[in-house]
Amino acid sequence: MNDFRSLHRAGDPLILPNAWDVASARLLAGAGFPAIGTTSLGVAAVNGLPDGEGATDADTLRLVRRIAGLPCHVTVDIERGSVAAAVAVAAAGAAGINVEDAMGPVEPQVRLIRAVKRELPGLFVNARTDTHWQRVGDLAETLRRVRAYADAGADGIFVPGLREPGDIAAVVRAVDLPVNVLHDPCGPTLGELTGLGVRRVSTGSLLFRVALAATVEAARAVRDGTPVRTTGLPGYAEIAAAP
Template identity: 35%
Template sequence: MSDSSSKNAPGDVPRATSGANPSSEDKASRLRALHVAGDPLVLPNAWDATSARIVEAAGFPAVATSSAATSSILGFEDGETAPVEEVLRAAQRMVRAVRLPVTVDFERGYGLAPYELVERLAETGAVGLNLEDSDPASGRLLDVGEQADFLAAVRQEAQYLGVDLVINARTDAFLRQAGTPEEQVATTLERGARYLAAGADCVYPIGAADATVIKTLTEGISGPVNVGYGLGARSVAEFASLGVARITFGPMLQRHVYQTLEATVLTALAADGNPFER
């Protein structure tokens, strides 16, 4: 007689395959190598251990967190309002849940000095992070030299600690609407160059959506460029044709899941319908 307890129930998420877990160095190398212009790394952003396992089970090669989505499940708004200890514990749970490289959306660093930032992130087992160049509280775009120095210090401390860290430098000129559209492009190109020179591995011009603008950025920035998927107006193949190297979703997948729960599942249940009917 077969043991039914060994079978996955519908909707169960397979756990990571058995075997030795790759080292942090191997994971960082794998994550960095996946950033290829024209053949983008697609990173569906996760927010907890279960969503991270779902990403892994679906065959994606790495897991990225979303600061907004993670803050939401912790009971806080985005913008570094969640205690850094809780953010780091959430990241650690996601790392433990999968065998894939995990990169953490770490906003502006939660006020941590570069040495402590690298040390504490490394303790979670994550091998990458996003760092943004505007103040989460005020929305003010930070001085480019100040941010470049910060990124350089993070890279220097990582090297000192022997930590291989994939740094995705988010730049917020489009998000903060800093100047005219032309000025936003020029600012992003300048910041991208400065951040790569400071030791970043990838540049993330959040809010860049126009195809011509994206093409200008991928051609003008001498390193991998990350763009946001948005709400699906453009396919992965189209992003690839524009020279994009990394595609992320931020909190949009979590919001879609929860909106479906609210608008479809719970609405059906409240009306005494079957919430499991498709």
């Protein structure tokens, strides 16, 4: 496999699908993606736990241990994170982590990034700021935070919810690091993001939510006597095969 860091290329961004369990990870790896991420919402939901509150550390680590042997790199969403969580997933085989600031103070996040990089210099730390996540975006605050995280030693910058081309371009110019944006079906196209200099596009919880919607749609079709879409479905043997 190519080095995980080298997959973040200008002009050819890393498309990072996010898995929520072993089956989704195996199918995505089998589809040829060179790297997959985990989705904290998906992992939390399938385990009946809240997202973003550090409740899924054990479940996330268990998942990483089971998928780290797949023929792709694995990067892990450890939510707000800790050095201990980073060390654990790295020992389990993760090539990278996402660590989010949840719009808390900048300095504790800077200290965390520095501490993780001291302990694990080879781990790809994708520093996420939530300035645009489920809130009105603040570009000035975004730039302040991404510069601070870059100076602390982060390997990549992630701004979920960032969708305005001018704002994306400003973040790309602000740091000499790969910038990651979340795919938005109503936002810029992949070609447009590539032209703006984005080097990583992840799907977050999108695939998980699409799968849930398809599940409910199929169940309603069975109930209502309408056709169930079956083209392209993975077969029983493919899913049941040992990892």
